[in-house]
Amino acid sequence: MSLSDTIAAIATAISPQQGSVGIVRLSGDRSVAIAQQIFAMGGKQVWESHRILYGYVRNPVTKAIVDESLLLLMKAPRSFTREDVVEFHCHGGIMAVQQVLNLCLENGARLAEAGEFSLRAFLNGRIDLTQAESINDLVGAKSAQAAQSAIASLRGKLAQSLKYLRSKCLNVLTEIEARIDFEDDLPPLEVEWVKAEVLHVAQEAQGILATADRGELLRTGLKVAIVGRPNVGKSSLLNAWSRSDRAIVTDLPGTTRDVVDSQLVVGGIPIQVLDTAGIRETEDIVEKIGVERSRRAAQSADLVLMVVDASVGWIAQDIEIYETVCDRPIILVINKIDLATDSLTIPLEKDPRNGDIPIVKTAASQQRGIEELEDAILQCIHQDRIAAANMEVAINQRQKACLLRVVQSLANVQVAIADHLPLDFWTIDLRAAISAIGEITGEEVTESVLDQIFSRFCIGK
Numbered sequence: 001m002s003l004s005d006t007i008a009a010i011a012t013a014i015s016p017q018q019g020s021v022g023i024v025r026l027s028g029d030r031s032v033a034i035a036q037q038i039f040a041m042g043g044k045q046v047w048e049s050h051r052i053l054y055g056y057v058r059n060p061v062t063k064a065i066v067d068e069s070l071l072l073l074m075k076a077p078r079s080f081t082r083e084d085v086v087e088f089h090c091h092g093g094i095m096a097v098q099q100v101l102n103l104c105l106e107n108g109a110r111l112a113e114a115g116e117f118s119l120r121a122f123l124n125g126r127i128d129l130t131q132a133e134s135i136n137d138l139v140g141a142k143s144a145q146a147a148q149s150a151i152a153s154l155r156g157k158l159a160q161s162l163k164y165l166r167s168k169c170l171n172v173l174t175e176i177e178a179r180i181d182f183e184d185d186l187p188p189l190e191v192e193w194v195k196a197e198v199l200h201v202a203q204e205a206q207g208i209l210a211t212a213d214r215g216e217l218l219r220t221g222l223k224v225a226i227v228g229r230p231n232v233g234k235s236s237l238l239n240a241w242s243r244s245d246r247a248i249v250t251d252l253p254g255t256t257r258d259v260v261d262s263q264l265v266v267g268g269i270p271i272q273v274l275d276t277a278g279i280r281e282t283e284d285i286v287e288k289i290g291v292e293r294s295r296r297a298a299q300s301a302d303l304v305l306m307v308v309d310a311s312v313g314w315i316a317q318d319i320e321i322y323e324t325v326c327d328r329p330i331i332l333v334i335n336k337i338d339l340a341t342d343s344l345t346i347p348l349e350k351d352p353r354n355g356d357i358p359i360v361k362t363a364a365s366q367q368r369g370i371e372e373l374e375d376a377i378l379q380c381i382h383q384d385r386i387a388a389a390n391m392e393v394a395i396n397q398r399q400k401a402c403l404l405r406v407v408q409s410l411a412n413v414q415v416a417i418a419d420h421l422p423l424d425f426w427t428i429d430l431r432a433a434i435s436a437i438g439e440i441t442g443e444e445v446t447e448s449v450l451d452q453i454f455s456r457f458c459i460g461k
Helices: 031-038 095-106 116-123 129-139 144-154 157-181 191-209 212-220 234-242 285-300 316-325 370-382 397-418 423-441 447-454
Strands: 007-010 021-027 039-041 051-058 065-074 085-091 222-227 260-266 269-275 303-309 330-335 359-361
Touching (some): 007 095, 021 031, 031 039, 031 095, 039 065, 065 095, 129 157, 129 423, 144 212, 157 423, 191 423, 212 269, 222 234, 234 269, 234 303, 234 330, 269 370, 303 370, 359 370
Parallel strands (some): 222 269, 303 330, 330 359
Antiparallel strands (some): 007 021, 021 085, 039 051, 065 085, 260 269
16 A cells, blocks of 8 residues: 555445435545546636535546536545545446546546555544544444444544553653663652552553443444243244334244344444244254254343243243253343233242342233333343443453553553562563553554554445
8 A cells, every 4th residue: 555646435335226425535646636637517616625516527538428426625634534635426326436436547546445545544643543443433333322432432532541541651651761861860769659650540541441341332232132932922022122023923832933133222232132933842844943043042142031921930941941041141031921810930049140130021912011121131231241331432352452451561560669670670561551552542553453453444434
């Protein structure tokens, strides 16, 4: 990749006969020249930065008009990449934007690599690495809360906290190294101040680190499997919860033969709900495959909702199913309470957690108990049954790995101080902590790390 190149890409999602507008983006020194070659505007419009021009995109050789378009010009450094940027706002669909892109490539641009616009913005100092990653998080957000978390990082909230911690470490390192180099000319090092500063940075880093699990939940969502024996109301529960008819509901046991999923958002957290086939012994080959898939879905789920039929009660088959999923975070859902004649008692003597399992009563066919079920799921999350922290900014797994190194390095500094080791030993781990924070913000990062991060972006970003 070379920053001297002018790059081009389609910046909007396109599909046949869908989308009213498609955008082709150029960035680089030749953006304006290329645009002037292929864009013909009418009247007395002026090529000025941050103006929208109206005209036609046409082949400069054949003069054939490709599309009627708007052109937005953003001169450096007042653009996302801090380079000259031109955007063609074309008609949507595939053909118009693809032909405009082809003309850009034929007249001196090259096709952008994945994430290259954002990479140029980072390399040109327009954004730091945490902001670059938040762009990708915002594009892929599955809930409003995930989007808000990404926007907070995009506005620099995470970077501000990290740069503050890095500056703290640099101040301590400067004081220590000054005593190493000019011991006779300076007053003695205030060891208690060093200890307090290192402890403060470590505690702040731990606080940011605590957001990692929530960040993973916001990005990837929570996988919830609904399990139970046949005809306990699993599909009815899914339909009532999703307010749709995703699953077939009949009075016949074994209706669901495969895993049916629905995408929901609960408390700002995206949830993939899996309605599984009723678990039972069967000779039906197709149903047997469905049962096996149900077992696998339960084992891969972050949370299991085990449904029991209140009108029948807790029977031996329920106990067998429970024992296969009790190693997972679990909520017991007592369904069909509208049909129950007596209160249902659930014997949980075999539960290794002494029966400390949330129990929710529902009547799915009447859409009763759904709010209580959602409250129980959120309670599981906030009680660390499924680890999460309630923070505005949530770090990703790469940032978590770096922060773990920061915390470990600072712990090593504290040990070196306690063991009265020479000052040189203190500086080794302080530098390691500073370097790890710099990897998060991009102040100290290798080309291979950048390649790994930006390869996950779409081409137009």
